[in-house]
Amino acid sequence: TPFVAFDRVSLAYDDSGNAIEEISLAIDEGEFVAFVGPSGCGKSTFMKLCTGLNAPSAGSVRVDGEPVSGPLKICGMAFQSSNLLPWRTTLDNVLLPLEIVKPYRSQFRRRRAEFEGWARELLSTVGLAGYEDQYPWQLSGGMQQRASICRALIHRPRLLMLDEPFAALDAFTREELWCVLRDLWEAQRFTVVLVTHDLREAAFLADTVYVMSRRPGRILERRRIDFPRP
Ligand code: ADP
Ligand code: ADP
Numbered sequence: 001t002p003f004v005a006f007d008r009v010s011l012a013y014d015d016s017g018n019a020i021e022e023i024s025l026a027i028d029e030g031e032f033v034a035f036v037g038p039s040g041c042g043k044s045t046f047m048k049l050c051t052g053l054n055a056p057s058a059g060s061v062r063v064d065g066e067p068v069s070g071p072l073k074i075c076g077m078a079f080q081s082s083n084l085l086p087w088r089t090t091l092d093n094v095l096l097p098l099e100i101v102k103p104y105r106s107q108f109r110r111r112r113a114e115f116e117g118w119a120r121e122l123l124s125t126v127g128l129a130g131y132e133d134q135y136p137w138q139l140s141g142g143m144q145q146r147a148s149i150c151r152a153l154i155h156r157p158r159l160l161m162l163d164e165p166f167a168a169l170d171a172f173t174r175e176e177l178w179c180v181l182r183d184l185w186e187a188q189r190f191t192v193v194l195v196t197h198d199l200r201e202a203a204f205l206a207d208t209v210y211v212m213s214r215r216p217g218r219i220l221e222r223r224r225i226d227f228p229r230p
Contacts, residue, residue: 001065002026003191004050004159009059011045019045021216022059027208029158032185032192034202035210042217043195047163050193051075063159073103075159076152076190080167082144084136084151091132094119094150104155115154122150125187126180142173146180153184160185162194166201178204 004027011020020042027033035043048054049061052068061068076097084093098108098115108115123132126146136144145165152160162181166174182205185192196202202209203225211221 003029003031003064004193005060005062006049007060007062009049009056009061011049011054012057013045018057018216020049020056021218023217023219024059025210025219025222027191027193029191030189031208032194032206033208033210034194034196034206035212036196036199036202037212037220038214039197041212041214043212044163045217046212047161047193047195050159051077051161072159073101074157075161076155076157077161077163078145078148078152078165080164082136082141082148084144084147086136089133089135090123090128090139090147091116091119093136093147094123094154096151097155101155118156119150119154122153123147125184126150140173142169142177145169145173145177149177149181149184153188153190156188156190158190160190160192162192164196165194167197174201181205 006023006025009020009023010018012018035046037043045054049056052070052072063072085096095115098104120132123129126149128143128146131139131143139147149165166177169177178201194202194205206225209223209225210219212218213220
């Protein structure tokens with residue numbers, strides 16, 4: 001069975017029509033998929049359906065065999081803006097989800113040292129060793145984005161949701177972070193859903209690229225990426 005399954009899913013926010021219209025798809029565990037399409041085509045809405053932040057108006061969304069109802073705990077998320085808390089150090093920002101998400105809170109209290117070790121390891125993997133005690137304003141935009149990816153991975157999510165995480169970065173930093181993300185994914189094999197405007201980014205990173213059409217939010221094309229990558 002697929003890890004994420006959409007069966008004829010539609011979502012209408014209001015009477016202006018469907019933001020997502022009859023989307024059916026299946027994402028395997030460990031797959032890296034990307035959704036590309038113009039602004040307003042329903043990419044964020046798709047993300048919110050996957051993570052249970054929105055419920056479908058019709059159809060069903062299942063993750064790991066279960067219907068999604070309410071915010072999904074097994075996913076990590078990163079967005080265009082890193083949203084790091086300015087009064088927390090890099091390390092404490094990365095640990096934040098463990099303090100907030102209920103099923104992880106008690107584990108974190110009991111095994112703080114272990115999680116701190118994992119946070120340091122993640123930070124080192126993305127090239128932020130030595131910055132653990134710095135504050136977000138002491139980091140560049142690219143470094144903040146790296147930290148936000150570590151924060152998304154701290155509870156070892158099986159599903160990583162990325163909404164335009166590199167859009168605000170310069171081209172050089174962006175491509176550097178593509179490689180960082182691919183290395184993390186190759187090592188850990190979580191499932192990734194990436195939303196992006198950047199077709200080149202989608203083709204560089206993903207196994208499968210879904211192209212969405214503007215309105216109503218439909219999938220125009222599903223393409224396996226099987227050509228060799230740099
Ligand atoms: P992006 O194109 O980067 O996804 P948007 O500007 O489309 O960003 O959306 C930003 C946020 O505002 C999203 O959470 C989206 O759900 C919400 N949003 C977008 N359009 C509307 C709208 N017409 N009414 C209310 N919220 C909206
Ligand atoms: P994208 O992420 O691709 O930019 P969105 O999923 O944000 O697209 O939006 C898809 C459509 O749904 C757009 O027409 C947007 O204006 C509308 N929309 C998004 N969020 C809301 C909302 N909370 N309320 C009403 N309309 C919304």
